[in-house]
Amino acid sequence: MLIGVIIGSTRQPRACPQIAQFIVDTIRSSNDYRSLAQKPVLKLIDLASWNLPMYDESHVPSLIEHYSDYDHEHTKLWSQEVQKCDGFIFVTPQYNWGYPAALKNAIDYLFNEWKGKPAVVATYGGHGGSKCNEQLTVVLNGLRMKPTESKILLSFPDRETFTKAAQGIDLCLSTSSTECIWEADKVQVETAFAELAKLLLETPSTK
Numbered sequence: 001m002l003i004g005v006i007i008g009s010t011r012q013p014r015a016c017p018q019i020a021q022f023i024v025d026t027i028r029s030s031n032d033y034r035s036l037a038q039k040p041v042l043k044l045i046d047l048a049s050w051n052l053p054m055y056d057e058s059h060v061p062s063l064i065e066h067y068s069d070y071d072h073e074h075t076k077l078w079s080q081e082v083q084k085c086d087g088f089i090f091v092t093p094q095y096n097w098g099y100p101a102a103l104k105n106a107i108d109y110l111f112n113e114w115k116g117k118p119a120v121v122a123t124y125g126g127h128g129g130s131k132c133n134e135q136l137t138v139v140l141n142g143l144r145m146k147p148t149e150s151k152i153l154l155s156f157p158d159r160e161t162f163t164k165a166a167q168g169i170d171l172c173l174s175t176s177s178t179e180c181i182w183e184a185d186k187v188q189v190e191t192a193f194a195e196l197a198k199l200l201l202e203t204p205s206t207k
Helices: 016-028 073-084 101-108 130-142 159-166 183-202
Strands: 002-007 041-046 087-093 118-125 152-155
Touching (some): 002 016, 016 041, 016 087, 087 130, 087 183, 118 130
Parallel strands (some): 002 041, 087 118, 118 152
16 A cells, blocks of 8 residues: 655745654554554655646546546646555645645646545644644545544644744654654654554555
C-alpha cells in the first residue's frame, strides 16, 4: 500500500516540508506502524515541485474515467501520481482560517482519483489550524473520500516559533529529540495513522 503525504504549501520559504517529514518519521517510529505485517510506504508529494497551473481542463473531473482523457500533460501526470496512492495525509498550514489556494487547485484537478480513498487532515498554525482542518475535511467529504475522525492539529507554542516557521528555519522536529516542540503531540499523529491504517485495510483498492 502507498500513502501519499501531500505537502500543501508552495510558498518560499516554508515550514511544510519539515512538518510533513516530522509526521512521516513519527508514524514510522510508532508501535502501530511497526506492528503491521505489511507496512505501507509513505511518499512525500510536494505541490511546489508539481507547480500545477490554475485549473485549465475543459471537462468536469468527475466525468473523466481515464487519465488519457484529460487535455493537458500536467493533468495526466498528476492523475497518475494520485491514482498510485491508496490513501493520503494532507499536510497544510492555515491561511486566514482556510488552506492554501495551491492545495485546493491540486485537489480540484481530479475527482475519481480521490474518490473512496481514506485520508488524514494534518494542519498547523498558531492554534493548530482548526478552521483550515474543518474546511479541508468538508472538501474531502465532497470528493467522497473517507477522512479520519482523528485529526492532527499542531500548534506553534509561541510567536518566536511561528516566525521561525514563516522564515523556513529549522524547527528541530527530530523525533529522536526530547526537545521537539511537538513531543506531546506525537500521540495525535499516531492515533490518526492507526485509524487511517484500519480504513486502508477495509477499503478495496481501485488501482
